[in-house]
Amino acid sequence: MAELSESITQLPAGDDLAALLLKRWTSGAADDAPENTSDDGSWVDVTAADENNDWCYLRADEIDGASDADDASPQCRSDGRVDAATLEAKLAAATAQIQALETQNAQLRRSASDKVDRDEVSLEDLERDLRAAAARCLNGDAAAEKECEHLSRALDAHPEKIKRDADQRAAWEREERPRCASALRRMRRVLPPWLATRGASVDTLEQAGLPRAVARRVFRERALWLTRMPASRIRKMALADLRRLDLGRLDVVELRAVYAALPSEFDADGDGAKAMWREDARRRLSALALREAEDKLLRREVRHPVYDALDAVGGPFDPDSEALAAVAAPSTTNLEAELAAVRQARQRIDAAPPAPGVAPRRPRPSRLDADDPRSRMVGAALSRAPPPRPRPAMAGDLLAGLQAAARRRA
Numbered sequence: 001m002a003e004l005s006e007s008i009t010q011l012p013a014g015d016d017l018a019a020l021l022l023k024r025w026t027s028g029a030a031d032d033a034p035e036n037t038s039d040d041g042s043w044v045d046v047t048a049a050d051e052n053n054d055w056c057y058l059r060a061d062e063i064d065g066a067s068d069a070d071d072a073s074p075q076c077r078s079d080g081r082v083d084a085a086t087l088e089a090k091l092a093a094a095t096a097q098i099q100a101l102e103t104q105n106a107q108l109r110r111s112a113s114d115k116v117d118r119d120e121v122s123l124e125d126l127e128r129d130l131r132a133a134a135a136r137c138l139n140g141d142a143a144a145e146k147e148c149e150h151l152s153r154a155l156d157a158h159p160e161k162i163k164r165d166a167d168q169r170a171a172w173e174r175e176e177r178p179r180c181a182s183a184l185r186r187m188r189r190v191l192p193p194w195l196a197t198r199g200a201s202v203d204t205l206e207q208a209g210l211p212r213a214v215a216r217r218v219f220r221e222r223a224l225w226l227t228r229m230p231a232s233r234i235r236k237m238a239l240a241d242l243r244r245l246d247l248g249r250l251d252v253v254e255l256r257a258v259y260a261a262l263p264s265e266f267d268a269d270g271d272g273a274k275a276m277w278r279e280d281a282r283r284r285l286s287a288l289a290l291r292e293a294e295d296k297l298l299r300r301e302v303r304h305p306v307y308d309a310l311d312a313v314g315g316p317f318d319p320d321s322e323a324l325a326a327v328a329a330p331s332t333t334n335l336e337a338e339l340a341a342v343r344q345a346r347q348r349i350d351a352a353p354p355a356p357g358v359a360p361r362r363p364r365p366s367r368l369d370a371d372d373p374r375s376r377m378v379g380a381a382l383s384r385a386p387p388p389r390p391r392p393a394m395a396g397d398l399l400a401g402l403q404a405a406a407r408r409r410a
Helices: 004-009 015-027 059-069 084-113 124-137 145-156 160-188 202-205 212-219 224-226 232-237 239-243 252-261 273-293 305-311 334-350 374-383 397-410
Strands: none
Touching: 004 334, 059 212, 124 145, 124 160, 160 224, 160 252, 212 273, 212 305, 212 397, 252 273
Protein backbone atom coordinates (compact mmCIF):
# COMPACT_ATOMS: atom_id res chain seq x y z
CA MET A 1 0.00 0.00 0.00
CA ALA A 2 2.97 2.27 0.55
CA GLU A 3 3.95 1.85 -3.11
CA LEU A 4 0.40 2.73 -4.18
CA SER A 5 0.47 5.90 -2.09
CA GLU A 6 3.80 6.91 -3.62
CA SER A 7 2.43 6.30 -7.15
CA ILE A 8 -0.57 8.48 -6.43
CA THR A 9 1.55 11.35 -5.16
CA GLN A 10 3.67 11.22 -8.35
CA LEU A 11 0.68 11.93 -10.62
CA PRO A 12 0.42 15.45 -12.14
CA ALA A 13 -1.01 18.03 -9.78
CA GLY A 14 -3.55 19.22 -12.37
CA ASP A 15 -5.19 15.80 -12.73
CA ASP A 16 -8.61 15.86 -10.97
CA LEU A 17 -8.65 12.11 -10.52
CA ALA A 18 -5.19 12.11 -8.94
CA ALA A 19 -6.21 14.91 -6.57
CA LEU A 20 -9.37 13.07 -5.61
CA LEU A 21 -7.44 9.87 -4.91
CA LEU A 22 -4.88 11.82 -2.92
CA LYS A 23 -7.63 13.39 -0.85
CA ARG A 24 -9.26 10.05 -0.18
CA TRP A 25 -5.97 8.43 0.75
CA THR A 26 -4.59 11.15 3.00
CA SER A 27 -7.88 11.86 4.77
CA GLY A 28 -7.82 8.49 6.51
CA ALA A 29 -11.54 8.65 7.27
CA ALA A 30 -14.38 10.67 5.95
CA ASP A 31 -14.83 12.36 9.29
CA ASP A 32 -11.23 13.66 9.29
CA ALA A 33 -11.77 15.86 6.20
CA PRO A 34 -13.48 19.22 6.74
CA GLU A 35 -16.71 19.39 4.82
CA ASN A 36 -17.65 23.04 5.42
CA THR A 37 -17.52 25.30 2.39
CA SER A 38 -17.55 29.04 1.88
CA ASP A 39 -20.73 31.03 1.48
CA ASP A 40 -20.69 30.76 -2.32
CA GLY A 41 -19.88 27.06 -2.09
CA SER A 42 -16.79 27.29 -4.23
CA TRP A 43 -13.91 26.76 -1.82
CA VAL A 44 -13.38 24.25 0.97
CA ASP A 45 -12.72 25.80 4.36
CA VAL A 46 -9.12 25.39 5.44
CA THR A 47 -8.04 25.14 9.03
CA ALA A 48 -4.59 25.78 10.37
CA ALA A 49 -4.00 22.08 10.81
CA ASP A 50 -4.95 21.32 7.22
CA GLU A 51 -2.91 23.99 5.42
CA ASN A 52 -0.25 21.47 4.36
CA ASN A 53 -2.73 19.05 2.79
CA ASP A 54 -2.86 19.23 -1.01
CA TRP A 55 -6.52 18.26 -1.22
CA CYS A 56 -7.74 21.29 0.71
CA TYR A 57 -6.79 23.67 -2.11
CA LEU A 58 -9.17 22.01 -4.55
CA ARG A 59 -12.40 23.65 -5.58
CA ALA A 60 -15.42 21.88 -4.26
CA ASP A 61 -17.09 21.83 -7.67
CA GLU A 62 -13.90 20.32 -9.19
CA ILE A 63 -13.99 17.51 -6.65
CA ASP A 64 -17.66 16.90 -7.37
CA GLY A 65 -17.06 17.04 -11.13
CA ALA A 66 -14.21 14.58 -10.90
CA SER A 67 -16.37 12.24 -8.85
CA ASP A 68 -19.29 12.52 -11.30
CA ALA A 69 -17.02 11.91 -14.28
CA ASP A 70 -15.97 8.53 -12.91
CA ASP A 71 -17.90 5.49 -13.99
CA ALA A 72 -18.40 4.47 -10.39
CA SER A 73 -17.53 6.12 -7.09
CA PRO A 74 -14.70 4.48 -5.14
CA GLN A 75 -15.92 1.73 -2.88
CA CYS A 76 -15.14 2.50 0.76
CA ARG A 77 -14.67 -0.02 3.48
CA SER A 78 -16.49 0.12 6.77
CA ASP A 79 -13.67 2.12 8.33
CA GLY A 80 -13.94 4.80 5.61
CA ARG A 81 -10.85 3.84 3.60
CA VAL A 82 -11.02 3.19 -0.15
CA ASP A 83 -10.73 -0.38 -1.36
CA ALA A 84 -7.24 -1.19 -2.77
CA ALA A 85 -8.58 -2.92 -5.91
CA THR A 86 -10.67 0.12 -6.77
CA LEU A 87 -7.69 2.41 -6.32
CA GLU A 88 -5.52 0.21 -8.51
CA ALA A 89 -8.15 0.22 -11.26
CA LYS A 90 -8.44 3.99 -11.07
CA LEU A 91 -4.67 4.33 -11.07
CA ALA A 92 -4.38 2.16 -14.20
CA ALA A 93 -7.00 4.26 -15.97
CA ALA A 94 -5.21 7.46 -14.96
CA THR A 95 -1.89 6.05 -16.17
CA ALA A 96 -3.40 5.17 -19.55
CA GLN A 97 -4.86 8.66 -19.82
CA ILE A 98 -1.49 10.22 -19.01
CA GLN A 99 0.23 8.09 -21.66
CA ALA A 100 -2.36 9.16 -24.25
CA LEU A 101 -1.80 12.80 -23.35
CA GLU A 102 1.97 12.37 -23.61
CA THR A 103 1.60 10.81 -27.06
CA GLN A 104 -0.64 13.67 -28.18
CA ASN A 105 1.82 16.18 -26.75
CA ALA A 106 4.68 14.57 -28.71
CA GLN A 107 2.65 14.71 -31.91
CA LEU A 108 1.87 18.38 -31.34
CA ARG A 109 5.54 19.10 -30.71
CA ARG A 110 6.52 17.37 -33.97
CA SER A 111 3.90 19.30 -35.93
CA ALA A 112 4.99 22.56 -34.30
CA SER A 113 8.61 21.84 -35.21
CA ASP A 114 7.65 22.22 -38.89
CA LYS A 115 6.59 25.82 -38.22
CA VAL A 116 9.73 27.14 -36.61
CA ASP A 117 10.20 30.83 -37.14
CA ARG A 118 12.93 31.10 -39.74
CA ASP A 119 13.98 34.50 -38.47
CA GLU A 120 14.88 33.03 -35.07
CA VAL A 121 17.22 30.38 -36.56
CA SER A 122 20.50 31.58 -37.99
CA LEU A 123 21.57 30.63 -41.48
CA GLU A 124 24.69 28.89 -40.19
CA ASP A 125 22.63 26.70 -37.85
CA LEU A 126 20.28 25.71 -40.66
CA GLU A 127 23.15 24.79 -42.95
CA ARG A 128 24.85 22.82 -40.19
CA ASP A 129 21.66 20.94 -39.35
CA LEU A 130 21.02 20.24 -43.03
CA ARG A 131 24.50 18.79 -43.49
CA ALA A 132 24.07 16.61 -40.41
CA ALA A 133 20.65 15.40 -41.56
CA ALA A 134 22.00 14.66 -45.04
CA ALA A 135 24.81 12.61 -43.51
CA ARG A 136 22.31 10.61 -41.47
CA CYS A 137 20.14 10.09 -44.53
CA LEU A 138 23.12 8.74 -46.48
CA ASN A 139 23.85 6.36 -43.63
CA GLY A 140 20.40 4.80 -43.99
CA ASP A 141 18.36 6.77 -41.47
CA ALA A 142 14.85 6.85 -42.97
CA ALA A 143 13.60 9.43 -40.47
CA ALA A 144 16.25 11.91 -41.60
CA GLU A 145 14.71 12.21 -45.08
CA LYS A 146 11.76 14.29 -43.90
CA GLU A 147 14.09 16.37 -41.76
CA CYS A 148 16.24 17.09 -44.83
CA GLU A 149 13.17 18.22 -46.78
CA HIS A 150 12.02 20.45 -43.93
CA LEU A 151 15.44 22.01 -43.45
CA SER A 152 15.89 22.51 -47.18
CA ARG A 153 12.59 24.41 -47.43
CA ALA A 154 13.47 26.48 -44.38
CA LEU A 155 16.89 27.24 -45.85
CA ASP A 156 15.44 28.37 -49.19
CA ALA A 157 12.97 30.66 -47.41
CA HIS A 158 15.47 32.15 -44.97
CA PRO A 159 15.86 35.93 -45.46
CA GLU A 160 19.65 35.79 -45.19
CA LYS A 161 19.80 33.02 -47.80
CA ILE A 162 17.57 34.99 -50.18
CA LYS A 163 19.70 38.11 -49.76
CA ARG A 164 22.93 36.17 -50.24
CA ASP A 165 21.63 34.52 -53.42
CA ALA A 166 20.52 37.90 -54.78
CA ASP A 167 23.95 39.39 -54.11
CA GLN A 168 25.69 36.45 -55.76
CA ARG A 169 23.41 36.70 -58.79
CA ALA A 170 24.07 40.42 -59.15
CA ALA A 171 27.83 39.86 -58.90
CA TRP A 172 27.64 37.11 -61.52
CA GLU A 173 25.66 39.36 -63.85
CA ARG A 174 28.26 42.12 -63.56
CA GLU A 175 31.07 39.68 -64.26
CA GLU A 176 29.41 37.98 -67.23
CA ARG A 177 27.92 41.07 -68.89
CA PRO A 178 31.04 41.94 -70.97
CA ARG A 179 31.44 38.33 -72.13
CA CYS A 180 27.76 38.10 -73.08
CA ALA A 181 27.90 41.38 -75.04
CA SER A 182 31.00 40.20 -76.93
CA ALA A 183 29.34 36.85 -77.72
CA LEU A 184 26.22 38.65 -78.96
CA ARG A 185 28.19 40.72 -81.47
CA ARG A 186 30.11 37.62 -82.50
CA MET A 187 26.94 35.67 -83.25
CA ARG A 188 25.25 38.60 -84.99
CA ARG A 189 28.04 38.48 -87.57
CA VAL A 190 26.88 34.97 -88.40
CA LEU A 191 23.11 35.52 -88.37
CA PRO A 192 21.48 37.85 -90.92
CA PRO A 193 19.50 40.79 -89.52
CA TRP A 194 16.28 39.72 -91.24
CA LEU A 195 16.39 36.16 -89.91
CA ALA A 196 13.87 36.43 -87.07
CA THR A 197 11.52 38.88 -88.81
CA ARG A 198 11.37 37.40 -92.29
CA GLY A 199 12.49 33.81 -91.85
CA ALA A 200 14.85 31.88 -94.06
CA SER A 201 15.73 28.45 -95.35
CA VAL A 202 19.06 26.67 -95.57
CA ASP A 203 19.38 27.64 -99.25
CA THR A 204 18.55 31.28 -98.50
CA LEU A 205 21.15 31.44 -95.74
CA GLU A 206 23.73 29.83 -98.00
CA GLN A 207 22.98 32.30 -100.77
CA ALA A 208 23.36 35.11 -98.22
CA GLY A 209 26.99 34.10 -97.68
CA LEU A 210 27.03 31.42 -94.98
CA PRO A 211 28.74 28.05 -95.43
CA ARG A 212 26.38 25.14 -95.85
CA ALA A 213 27.15 23.62 -92.44
CA VAL A 214 26.70 26.96 -90.65
CA ALA A 215 23.46 27.64 -92.54
CA ARG A 216 22.12 24.25 -91.51
CA ARG A 217 22.97 24.84 -87.83
CA VAL A 218 21.51 28.35 -87.81
CA PHE A 219 18.32 27.05 -89.40
CA ARG A 220 17.93 24.17 -86.94
CA GLU A 221 18.83 25.95 -83.70
CA ARG A 222 15.92 28.37 -83.45
CA ALA A 223 17.18 29.66 -80.09
CA LEU A 224 19.89 31.53 -82.02
CA TRP A 225 17.20 33.54 -83.77
CA LEU A 226 16.61 35.41 -80.50
CA THR A 227 19.87 37.27 -81.09
CA ARG A 228 18.28 38.98 -84.12
CA MET A 229 14.80 39.39 -82.66
CA PRO A 230 13.55 42.75 -81.33
CA ALA A 231 13.44 42.93 -77.54
CA SER A 232 9.76 43.93 -77.57
CA ARG A 233 8.91 40.77 -79.48
CA ILE A 234 10.89 38.55 -77.11
CA ARG A 235 9.04 40.02 -74.12
CA LYS A 236 5.71 39.04 -75.71
CA MET A 237 6.68 35.48 -76.61
CA ALA A 238 4.44 32.74 -75.27
CA LEU A 239 5.74 30.30 -72.71
CA ALA A 240 5.19 27.37 -75.09
CA ASP A 241 7.37 29.06 -77.73
CA LEU A 242 10.13 29.65 -75.18
CA ARG A 243 10.06 26.05 -74.02
CA ARG A 244 10.42 24.82 -77.60
CA LEU A 245 13.83 26.49 -77.77
CA ASP A 246 16.44 23.89 -76.83
CA LEU A 247 19.30 25.62 -75.02
CA GLY A 248 21.04 22.37 -74.19
CA ARG A 249 22.60 22.01 -77.66
CA LEU A 250 24.25 25.45 -77.66
CA ASP A 251 27.92 26.03 -76.95
CA VAL A 252 29.03 28.58 -74.39
CA VAL A 253 29.41 31.39 -76.97
CA GLU A 254 25.94 30.79 -78.43
CA LEU A 255 24.35 30.54 -74.99
CA ARG A 256 25.98 33.79 -73.86
CA ALA A 257 24.66 35.53 -76.97
CA VAL A 258 21.13 34.21 -76.40
CA TYR A 259 21.20 35.18 -72.71
CA ALA A 260 22.35 38.70 -73.62
CA ALA A 261 19.34 39.04 -75.94
CA LEU A 262 16.82 38.01 -73.26
CA PRO A 263 14.93 40.80 -71.47
CA SER A 264 15.01 41.08 -67.71
CA GLU A 265 11.22 40.68 -67.53
CA PHE A 266 8.53 39.17 -69.74
CA ASP A 267 5.02 40.37 -70.45
CA ALA A 268 2.00 38.34 -69.28
CA ASP A 269 4.05 36.41 -66.72
CA GLY A 270 1.76 36.39 -63.71
CA ASP A 271 2.84 32.96 -62.47
CA GLY A 272 6.54 33.61 -63.08
CA ALA A 273 6.98 30.66 -65.47
CA LYS A 274 8.80 32.76 -68.08
CA ALA A 275 11.10 34.19 -65.42
CA MET A 276 11.81 30.64 -64.28
CA TRP A 277 12.71 29.71 -67.88
CA ARG A 278 15.16 32.62 -67.96
CA GLU A 279 16.57 31.54 -64.59
CA ASP A 280 17.12 28.02 -65.96
CA ALA A 281 19.05 29.52 -68.87
CA ARG A 282 21.15 31.53 -66.42
CA ARG A 283 21.89 28.43 -64.34
CA ARG A 284 23.02 26.49 -67.39
CA LEU A 285 25.22 29.36 -68.51
CA SER A 286 26.64 29.65 -64.99
CA ALA A 287 27.49 25.94 -65.00
CA LEU A 288 29.19 26.20 -68.41
CA ALA A 289 31.11 29.30 -67.33
CA LEU A 290 32.31 27.52 -64.18
CA ARG A 291 33.50 24.54 -66.21
CA GLU A 292 35.11 26.92 -68.69
CA ALA A 293 37.07 28.54 -65.87
CA GLU A 294 38.23 25.08 -64.78
CA ASP A 295 39.07 24.14 -68.40
CA LYS A 296 36.67 21.18 -68.34
CA LEU A 297 34.45 22.01 -71.33
CA LEU A 298 34.16 19.65 -74.26
CA ARG A 299 35.32 20.71 -77.70
CA ARG A 300 31.79 21.26 -79.00
CA GLU A 301 30.85 23.16 -75.80
CA VAL A 302 33.68 25.65 -76.24
CA ARG A 303 32.81 26.36 -79.89
CA HIS A 304 30.93 24.19 -82.34
CA PRO A 305 33.17 22.86 -85.14
CA VAL A 306 30.99 24.35 -87.91
CA TYR A 307 32.24 27.84 -86.98
CA ASP A 308 35.93 27.04 -87.44
CA ALA A 309 36.18 28.39 -90.99
CA LEU A 310 33.81 31.29 -90.36
CA ASP A 311 35.35 32.66 -87.16
CA ALA A 312 38.55 33.47 -89.02
CA VAL A 313 36.76 36.07 -91.19
CA GLY A 314 34.16 37.06 -88.61
CA GLY A 315 30.97 36.44 -90.60
CA PRO A 316 29.34 38.22 -93.55
CA PHE A 317 26.79 40.36 -91.67
CA ASP A 318 26.91 43.64 -89.78
CA PRO A 319 26.35 43.08 -86.04
CA ASP A 320 24.97 46.60 -85.59
CA SER A 321 22.17 46.23 -88.17
CA GLU A 322 18.77 46.35 -86.58
CA ALA A 323 16.21 43.71 -87.42
CA LEU A 324 13.38 46.19 -87.95
CA ALA A 325 15.41 48.22 -90.47
CA ALA A 326 16.35 45.11 -92.39
CA VAL A 327 12.81 43.94 -93.05
CA ALA A 328 12.52 46.01 -96.24
CA ALA A 329 15.85 44.79 -97.63
CA PRO A 330 15.49 43.03 -101.00
CA SER A 331 15.66 39.28 -100.88
CA THR A 332 17.90 37.18 -103.07
CA THR A 333 14.89 35.19 -104.28
CA ASN A 334 12.75 38.33 -104.86
CA LEU A 335 10.03 36.68 -102.79
CA GLU A 336 9.02 39.89 -101.04
CA ALA A 337 8.41 41.68 -104.36
CA GLU A 338 6.13 38.90 -105.55
CA LEU A 339 4.21 38.87 -102.28
CA ALA A 340 3.89 42.67 -102.41
CA ALA A 341 2.45 42.48 -105.93
CA VAL A 342 -0.08 39.87 -104.79
CA ARG A 343 -1.11 42.04 -101.84
CA GLN A 344 -1.57 45.08 -104.07
CA ALA A 345 -3.69 43.09 -106.51
CA ARG A 346 -5.88 41.86 -103.67
CA GLN A 347 -6.26 45.38 -102.34
CA ARG A 348 -7.40 46.62 -105.76
CA ILE A 349 -9.92 43.82 -106.03
CA ASP A 350 -11.26 44.51 -102.54
CA ALA A 351 -11.44 48.26 -103.18
CA ALA A 352 -13.34 48.07 -106.51
CA PRO A 353 -15.06 44.74 -106.99
CA PRO A 354 -16.16 44.20 -110.63
CA ALA A 355 -19.87 44.50 -111.46
CA PRO A 356 -21.59 41.32 -112.60
CA GLY A 357 -21.51 41.10 -116.41
CA VAL A 358 -24.40 40.34 -118.82
CA ALA A 359 -24.90 36.68 -119.56
CA PRO A 360 -23.97 35.82 -123.18
CA ARG A 361 -26.85 35.08 -125.58
CA ARG A 362 -26.72 31.70 -127.25
CA PRO A 363 -28.80 30.64 -130.32
CA ARG A 364 -31.63 28.27 -129.69
CA PRO A 365 -31.03 24.74 -130.97
CA SER A 366 -33.05 23.94 -134.13
CA ARG A 367 -34.88 20.65 -134.76
CA LEU A 368 -33.64 18.32 -137.52
CA ASP A 369 -35.92 18.41 -140.61
CA ALA A 370 -36.37 15.72 -143.25
CA ASP A 371 -33.90 17.32 -145.66
CA ASP A 372 -31.11 17.51 -143.10
CA PRO A 373 -28.53 14.80 -143.92
CA ARG A 374 -27.64 14.43 -140.25
CA SER A 375 -30.79 12.46 -139.55
CA ARG A 376 -29.92 9.90 -142.23
CA MET A 377 -26.42 9.68 -140.86
CA VAL A 378 -27.73 8.95 -137.38
CA GLY A 379 -30.12 6.28 -138.72
CA ALA A 380 -27.37 4.59 -140.73
CA ALA A 381 -25.13 4.52 -137.69
CA LEU A 382 -27.84 2.93 -135.61
CA SER A 383 -28.51 0.30 -138.27
CA ARG A 384 -24.86 -0.64 -138.43
CA ALA A 385 -24.65 -1.01 -134.69
CA PRO A 386 -24.21 -4.63 -133.56
CA PRO A 387 -27.12 -6.27 -131.82
CA PRO A 388 -27.04 -6.17 -128.06
CA ARG A 389 -25.28 -9.08 -126.47
CA PRO A 390 -27.50 -11.47 -124.53
CA ARG A 391 -27.44 -10.78 -120.85
CA PRO A 392 -26.42 -13.71 -118.68
CA ALA A 393 -29.25 -15.35 -116.83
CA MET A 394 -29.65 -14.15 -113.30
CA ALA A 395 -31.54 -15.63 -110.45
CA GLY A 396 -34.58 -13.51 -111.21
CA ASP A 397 -34.63 -14.48 -114.92
CA LEU A 398 -34.39 -18.17 -114.05
CA LEU A 399 -37.27 -17.89 -111.63
CA ALA A 400 -39.38 -16.06 -114.22
CA GLY A 401 -38.62 -18.77 -116.79
CA LEU A 402 -39.64 -21.54 -114.44
CA GLN A 403 -42.87 -19.74 -113.61
CA ALA A 404 -43.65 -19.27 -117.35
CA ALA A 405 -42.98 -22.98 -118.03
CA ALA A 406 -45.28 -23.93 -115.21
CA ARG A 407 -48.03 -21.72 -116.61
CA ARG A 408 -47.66 -23.29 -120.07
CA ARG A 409 -47.92 -26.77 -118.67
CA ALA A 410 -51.03 -25.80 -116.81
